[in-house]
Amino acid sequence: MFNIIEYNEANFKLLEGDYEQLSQFLKGPNEEIVQWIDIDISHKICVESLGAYYKLHHLTVDDILNPGQLPKIEAFDDYFFLTLKMMHIVDEDEIVYENVSFVAGKGFVITFQEKPGDVFEDVRSRIINYKGYLRKKKADYLFIRLVEAIADNYGITLEHIRQHIEGIESNLLNGKRHKVKVSNEILYIKKDLNLIRGYIVPAREVLGKVKTETGHFLNKSTIAYLHDIQDHVGFQVSLFETLREMMKDLMDLYNAQTSNELNHIMKTLTIISALFIPLTFVAGWYGMNFEHMPEIDWPYSYPILIGLMIIMTLGMIIYMKTKKWF
Amino acid sequence: MFNIIEYNEANFKLLEGDYEQLSQFLKGPNEEIVQWIDIDISHKICVESLGAYYKLHHLTVDDILNPGQLPKIEAFDDYFFLTLKMMHIVDEDEIVYENVSFVAGKGFVITFQEKPGDVFEDVRSRIINYKGYLRKKKADYLFIRLVEAIADNYGITLEHIRQHIEGIESNLLNGKRHKVKVSNEILYIKKDLNLIRGYIVPAREVLGKVKTETGHFLNKSTIAYLHDIQDHVGFQVSLFETLREMMKDLMDLYNAQTSNELNHIMKTLTIISALFIPLTFVAGWYGMNFEHMPEIDWPYSYPILIGLMIIMTLGMIIYMKTKKWF
């Protein structure tokens, strides 16, 4: 099913239907009304028929159908093409990454998604419920609000990761560590950060080009919102750098704790050995079978030896304590 | 309570009151008098009424109410907006971070703070006590002095951290180390430096744009002070880099000491084991129950053995000493 929202200040229509019916709803460039077409790219034929209707360059259609490349923006005569990565959190914990392509021009915005679920619900409800400026404005404002929704979710995702890192860190600092889990969690966070780096840094660059590439599409008043988005993404890139530093510190902390713990065990065990080895020697000594060992026959040898051994052991323990060995 | 200071060379007035009364004190752009309005952002309505009075763009109002983004400067027709991070030290030890937004124009400077307590006390007392040039100058000079107060506190904060690092370092070098505390202190300093990096480096960039963005607001004579502030922040960024290097060296030192200490313990314990193991073997040897062990029955075996063991032990100790094993 596709999803078309048509609106102007006075009215709005929500059109849904089978992909076969799509073409009959298309209106093309239009001053009176804003048309937002949201389809997913799994229906190749559908994308291609849209491409034909809006006269998209066949490289644009290729880019829409084969996401996987970096964010980019490209201007054509009657439309421009923008592709960004969308990331959002589902089920409180899992980050979903998805490519979104925009094709926009006078009076229409088309969004091409890869998977069901997106970050545009708020925009949809604002159009339907007539909240905010959306219904009063043209397609350029819709476009900017959709991009803003994506950019805001970058921030939400990064904040989610930040809390995750801080959670692990505070667990470590409070001694609640379960080794396997921590090192695996660190690995998964690193994988997420590696992915996000490839999305968010180029997104900043691409957003920097939106103003010049889209020509007259953006009204002057909309450009202020664009700058706002750029500021947010700039902040997110800097937050991302902070997250990397935090990860480095977290791993240092984890490695330090792991090795401290091991060292503590090894030290304790070695201390035990060192305490008993001299005692064992002494015991071995009086186990010798020489005929002529005078101490053997003295009646008080045994209790004296017990005393000596206790003193020896205590001496070693006190020595280690003063040296702060344990 | 809000806080308005109104002054020119001849007079000054200190206006305080409930937020409801704020609007009646506002004067708007004014050649004769400088008005400095200092309010905190927790009273959203108050900020919004100020925004309405001074015709602030609603994105500016958003930025004021939702700090958390990076330092930035933005020029509008009748005013400009600057947001910076303020940091200062309270109770000799704790660093407080806070966002400060400036809105300034002809004859007025508005500062929006997040928390009680700031770094502007000195400026306030200079206006009130007629010290320095402040009373003779216009709003641009006030603005610059407020920014300078923020920038100077960057330096004070960094210097505070520097002394903290050097204190830990000298403790380590003098052997006064208490492990847990040092590694935690290092962690907290790293957290502070991570935060400050995100504030101070972009602050330098933003201050570099103040001159062009504020247009005619700054008088020529005030610009020299702006350059001075830029120099200071530039110096602080370089001091910050030095602090990071110092932290790295400090952590290297700490890690080296920790591992040296552990190695020393393990080495000592291993030496003890190695000394006693051959002796224990010899003792075990003469504990064997063979019928035909001639040494067992010789009368001088026992004292000879004692002698041999002492020689053996001394030999090993001397060998280790010459090899500088301990």
Added chain:
Amino acid sequence: MFNIIEYNEANFKLLEGDYEQLSQFLKGPNEEIVQWIDIDISHKICVESLGAYYKLHHLTVDDILNPGQLPKIEAFDDYFFLTLKMMHIVDEDEIVYENVSFVAGKGFVITFQEKPGDVFEDVRSRIINYKGYLRKKKADYLFIRLVEAIADNYGITLEHIRQHIEGIESNLLNGKRHKVKVSNEILYIKKDLNLIRGYIVPAREVLGKVKTETGHFLNKSTIAYLHDIQDHVGFQVSLFETLREMMKDLMDLYNAQTSNELNHIMKTLTIISALFIPLTFVAGWYGMNFEHMPEIDWPYSYPILIGLMIIMTLGMIIYMKTKKWF
């Protein structure tokens, strides 16, 4: 044997033959027909005779004959010269690196290869089977499609390496590690990445210069394809950076696992020693030969001692368990 494909929209001819016959097939700049000459550089004389026929600068001929330098593009009066590294995967596993030089001008493209086997098979079959736009277009389009074939194989190669890294990673995470092999595989991947870095990053730069350096050679419609290739190579460079990060994480994982495993063994062995050393001492104790050891003669000493030792051992094991030592 050389290999010439001559085509226009209507016809195509595939010319092959001995290198001696090469000169008789050459047509030179030509509006009607596109000639693609593909030879390998091992026949020096042949390259030089081509150089003479097309009036190539002798530095160009040197560069063709002595590959090994970086990618570069150089424009001359009647032709331009481009040299790139080609990499492709043979036998599912081995990466073959090879230099390809292009000389192209009005109506002709010459490709100079080092080794048999290349990435141009798809282009060849499209010309022969009349698929795609190729037969309708001029030499500039052929040139771009050949470069695209090379660029696409960068992506395929990197993807291959990425899967290899992920394969190793998942083996490690699932505990299927065979030390020698993993560290060797890591070494070989590092070598490949080192090589590729030297090829792919400068390739991006060189492709950025193709448009300006080739002057009027590229038609306007072809330039869109060039931008597409540039986007792809840009994406591959960013993928390459991700691979390096992945390699770093992989090595961290491998090192962590190796040292964890070793630590586990050492810890277990040390625990065994620590358990038996006190027991051995006690056994040694009652091996002493003193005349006056009252416990020796008591009838229940032996079973009591057995009991004590079991309790002692269990106590130590329980202590270690509660401390999570193993």
Added chain:
Amino acid sequence: MFNIIEYNEANFKLLEGDYEQLSQFLKGPNEEIVQWIDIDISHKICVESLGAYYKLHHLTVDDILNPGQLPKIEAFDDYFFLTLKMMHIVDEDEIVYENVSFVAGKGFVITFQEKPGDVFEDVRSRIINYKGYLRKKKADYLFIRLVEAIADNYGITLEHIRQHIEGIESNLLNGKRHKVKVSNEILYIKKDLNLIRGYIVPAREVLGKVKTETGHFLNKSTIAYLHDIQDHVGFQVSLFETLREMMKDLMDLYNAQTSNELNHIMKTLTIISALFIPLTFVAGWYGMNFEHMPEIDWPYSYPILIGLMIIMTLGMIIYMKTKKWF
């Protein structure tokens, strides 16, 4: 005491006196004669009176009195202000860091120092003894020669550190290491390099601006000398980078040696333990008190056992030798 040297080609005067007398010697801008005033900044009043006499901006006076900032150059109408860090070696070993501020204009150069002792002795004696071009030239040449003296001492200081590093390195390579000292020396060199980085890199930048900022002050022939100084400082920055690499290599070497040494000790001790543990077991074995141990009673058991033990020990030693364990 202040120190003024007044000279032209024919004459020179050396004026010294109490700070109270300073003002009566000042000549101000002057075509006929060059006046070099050298004072230290501890006499605040004196600096301020100079500031008043030469009409220095009060920010300049502030900068002179409160050194600690980065090198900078600033042009004013009648003079320019340059501040640099001076470093020189005293007592063959200690590096002294000091701020020097220059104020120069037509016919005069004023140098403000922090501490007694400087790097200008050679320039002073050249003026006094009429060596070199100094006496024939104007104030700009004097200024350049003073800056050159500072720049040359950067090189001397770095060379001194380089020799220090190489000295430590060759001590390490020749086995002459005394742990505590080496790690402390490394720490002190790191501190020096950290300081110098903050001085020398910005100095290069500032010197790059001298030509444009000083306007007509520098004669064309003097500019060649300025370029020469810039080259030197550029070389010193590159030398500085080399020193950092050397430090890294030195620390790697030191750490490697420290850990090799420890490993060698631990390995040796562990080998001793491993040699004796099986022997001790065998000895323990024949210390068992079983009634029915036939070997016990055989007359040749004892010498055979001795033989076996020697063979066992030799076997283990030979095995370890072939495996290159020691």
Added chain:
Amino acid sequence: MFNIIEYNEANFKLLEGDYEQLSQFLKGPNEEIVQWIDIDISHKICVESLGAYYKLHHLTVDDILNPGQLPKIEAFDDYFFLTLKMMHIVDEDEIVYENVSFVAGKGFVITFQEKPGDVFEDVRSRIINYKGYLRKKKADYLFIRLVEAIADNYGITLEHIRQHIEGIESNLLNGKRHKVKVSNEILYIKKDLNLIRGYIVPAREVLGKVKTETGHFLNKSTIAYLHDIQDHVGFQVSLFETLREMMKDLMDLYNAQTSNELNHIMKTLTIISALFIPLTFVAGWYGMNFEHMPEIDWPYSYPILIGLMIIMTLGMIIYMKTKKWF
């Protein structure tokens, strides 16, 4: 002895002689003939008289006599000055570093060397034997060929180091390692790379300025050769980066092998201890002298104990084997 080669297409003269005679051979700027003067800088007087003859700026003469600075190029009215580092390999193994200064102008090239031996033999023999274009061309072509000779030797030197690194690497991988030698060789290669970094990177920059700085000296046809040299040096810089990566990988490999080897030894020794410690305990057990130890008197205790010990040892070995501990 100095060395002058004078040539044009028709003739050439090789002039050698004592330094006193030098001045009588000098011809100065000259259209008909090319004069290449090659002297070493140890004869200061000789350099100064050349400086006087060609009217060199005294800073140029200083730079010639005191090499040690970075590569640089400087244009003067009648000549330009270029200084580069030359490196070549002597006796198959040793890298010799030397400064070469060029002074060139219409009809003459002067090369100032520090040491006997250089990389110009091929150029010399080409002039003498009339090979290549050299004799037909002017001084600019000679200059370029000399610079090319230097640049080519950068490549040869780096290739030499690369083979050295690969040799060590393959030795390590084949298990042929002799610790002390490898770590020393790594140290020496690091020293060489540190030096070369300081020579080759700035050389690339300087060569980039040759075209603009030498003004009309270079003919248009010669500039193509200059670009070729720039390409080569650019490639060498990238090869240099690869060498650094290879060094890092080599050191990682070496460190990993060193620590693996040590770990293997320690593990083996610890396993031996762990195997014998329980056995020793059991032996000690039956060495106890209790009156009432029933096992002692049983006739089959001894063979049963032997059997138990064998089973125990085998059990532990099998357990370790299944756990892949050795």
